Amino acid sequence: MRLAIAGDLHGDWTCHDERLLDQLQPDALLFVGDLSDGDLRLVKAITRLQLPSAVILGNHDRGKDRSGExxxxxxxxxxxxDCSWKMRSWSMPPIAVVGARPCSSGGGFHLSEAVQSVxxxxxxxxxxxxxxxxASLAPDHWPLILLAHSGPTGLGSDASSICGRDWKHPHIDWGDRDLAIALERMRQRRSADLVVFGHMHHTLRGGKGERVTFHRDRYGTAxxxxxCVPRSGSDEAGHPLIHFTWVEFENCHLSLVSHRWFHPTGKLAYEQTLLRQPSPEMTSC
Incomplete structure (x- = not known):
């Protein structure tokens, strides 16, 4: 099972993305939020995709409209x-995606006026x-993914940590506290296989290096x-590139996590492998 994950778009989504997905044919597509600043045309384009998809909205998606409209x-x-505090699942592929708090801006817990209005x-x-x-609605034998805009607290407090605040001092853990607590409580029944999020851009503020983008805890949750912002660019020859984070499950177990940059034709240009592990013996999803 192959999943494509679109990081914070910030309006960067075109017909080239749609054509690339037609070439790649992932089994499902996840959006981690900050699609734009409330551009309904982009949202409409996402709804037209012919792929099983799930979306969590980010803090930018509410735009400047405090009313919530x-x-x-x-x-x-x-x-x-929309996965806001809900589970989205498909039997093909067999996977359960649970959305965290929508429109998070990180930093513990906060609800904007727009979110409270809705x-x-x-x-x-x-x-x-x-x-x-x-999460309790997810079938026990299906992979369980948590989809959030901001990741949980507890993953480091450096500027380069996976959820670290890099834009001002002191550099602190800027994750979501409610998500961290939820993950802990979920372990009484089962641990999540994967937590997917964005919000904290890969390149640190002021060009001061790159962020850690992968972590695996002692319970096995990745x-x-x-x-990756911006998620489109070009290679050394000037040819266009498009970024997706790529995840694969084999026999219902996480086997691969990587950042991939593709040419619009579908050819893989670069890959940063974050996790690669052999699948266990055959199990039934």
Whole structure:
């Protein structure tokens, strides 16, 4: 099973992405949020994709509209693709994707006025419960993925940490506290196989190096930051490149995580492998 993950788009999504996906033919596509600043045309383009897809919205997606109306419009357009505090699953491929708190800006726990307008004054504990309850609906033998805009707390407090604050001092852990608590409670039943998020861009502020983008904890849960921004560029010869984070499961077990840069034709130009491990003996998903 092959999953393509689109990091923070920030409006960078064109027909070239759609044609590339036609060439790559992943089994499913995940969006980690910050699609744009509320551009409904981009949301509509995502809804037209002929792929099993799941979307969590990011802090930029609410735009400058504090009333929540633009956010509400996007959620309505996305329909079942929206994963806000919900599980999205497909039998083909057999996978369960659980959305965390929508429109997160990291930094512990905070709900913007727009989010409160749409979802109400959700407390941190209520957010935790919603995530855990959604995860409890996942079939035990299916891979379980948590889809968030910001990753959880507890993964480091350096500027280059996977969720580290790099834009001002002091550099601290800027993850989501409710997501970390939810992951801990979920372990009473089962651990998540993979937590996918963005928000904290790969290149550190001021050009001061690159961020760590992968982590695996002692419970076996893998964490990947997909926020390669900008996600389009060119190679040394000037040929265009498009980035997707790429994940593969074999026999329902995580076997590969990498960052990949493709030519629009589908040819792989560069790959940064974050995890590669052999699959266990054949099991049934």
């Amino acid at each position: 633009r956010l509400r419009q996007q959620i309505s357009m996305l329909g079942d693709l 979802f109400g004054p959700v407390t941190e504990e209520e957010s935790v419960v919603r995530i855990v309850e959604a 964490y990947v930051n997909a926020a």
